Amino acid sequence: MINVTKSYLGNKDKFIAYVDRIYDTGWLTNQGPLVMALEQRLQEYLGVRNIILTNNGTIALQIAYRALGLTGSAITTPFSFVATTSSLQWEGIRPIFADIDEATWNIDPERIEACIAPDTSAIVATHVFGNPCAVEHIQRIANRHNLKVVYDGAHAFGVRHGGQSVFNWGDISTLSFHATKLFHTIEGGAIVTNDDALAARIRLLCNFGIVDTDIIQGIGINAKLNEFSAAMGLCILDDIEDILDQRAEIGQRYERELGGYFDLQAPQPGSQRNYSYFPVALANELQLLRSREQLNDNGINPRRYFYPSLDTLEYLQPQAPQPRSRALSRRVLCLPIYPGLPPKVQSRVIQTLIHESIHSEQASRALFNPLVRAFDLAQPQLTVATCKRIS
Known part of the structure; x- marks a missing residue:
């Protein structure tokens, strides 16, 4: 793996x-x-x-x-x-x-x-x-x-x-x-x-x-x-400068090729990155679990960082729920990044994630289309985009 x-x-x-x-x-x-x-x-x-x-x-x-x-x-x-x-x-x-x-x-x-x-x-x-x-x-x-x-x-x-x-x-x-x-x-x-x-x-x-x-x-x-x-x-x-350079090269490729499909962590203004990890936030937990399974099937073992949200831990209760953290923790998957990661392996990671993302989007649209048609029959002025906003 x-x-x-x-x-x-x-x-x-x-x-x-x-x-x-x-x-x-x-x-x-x-x-x-x-x-x-x-x-x-x-x-x-x-x-x-x-x-x-x-x-x-x-x-x-x-x-x-x-x-x-x-x-x-x-x-x-x-x-x-x-x-x-x-x-x-x-x-x-x-x-x-x-x-x-x-x-x-x-x-x-x-x-x-x-x-x-x-x-x-x-x-x-x-x-x-x-x-x-x-x-x-x-x-x-x-x-x-x-x-x-x-x-x-x-x-x-x-x-x-x-x-x-x-x-x-x-x-x-x-x-x-x-x-x-x-x-x-x-x-x-x-x-x-x-x-x-x-x-x-x-x-x-x-x-x-x-x-x-x-x-x-x-x-x-x-x-x-x-x-x-x-x-x-x-x-x-x-070797630290070479380590950082290799991580940056891998991380920046992930950014270029995955940024259009997934939510990425926004850098703090005025700072520089070290690419110690490369996290992506998928659309939802179901997509995360499916993507992880597909990656595992391709010999790749990503990790869920950080899951679960710490405000849910039993030994820390009672705690006020933290909805943003809970939502994000269900969506984030960290991808392989380290010096010497073969480019073909990184390509496999990227292609697998994009394929699963497109498949999930198509499945969602197939499920959603009957609802769109129902709205169109009842209120023809409603567009697909409007229905998505309503949903």
């Missing part, structure tokens, strides 16, 4: 050379030299002040909440990977959902303020599929209500907004370096902040609160990245 992504492994000889260094030093974890080198290189590449590597992206979110002292509730998006919300609930912070913008698919800032409760301490927003949120608008809301802002940037590696890294917005941004991401460390994540004091607190939280061998300063947990993971990250960072 051709899956929605394929982990990029980088140059094998380079990786083995790093592994040889690990064997020579015997330093496997606890802020080893490769972890420190990767942090420095990522800080420079991304253009951020402080980046702290972690052993996964979910714990990066949990530490972000702890470092900021969040309590009570947080306004968040119902259209994201489950970890954005489950990490809040895990930390005893009540998620309150604000529905999404129908074009960008990110949290709609116009809906945030109405959701703020007396105990709300933060806004936790996701740059969905790497598309930046309306960060300026969100910051103004946060300033008015004295709220912290955390961005889940799991999909936003390398994305820039307003001429700078999107991770420079908010109090903290978190990243995922899971093997499925365009930049990865096999398993891993990171926390970004421009606040030096906050960065120091995060480092303590990531290492059990240990200052040195004789001093423990408060509670912490083990969130450290190991040297083997850092070695993989260093190898992949060497």
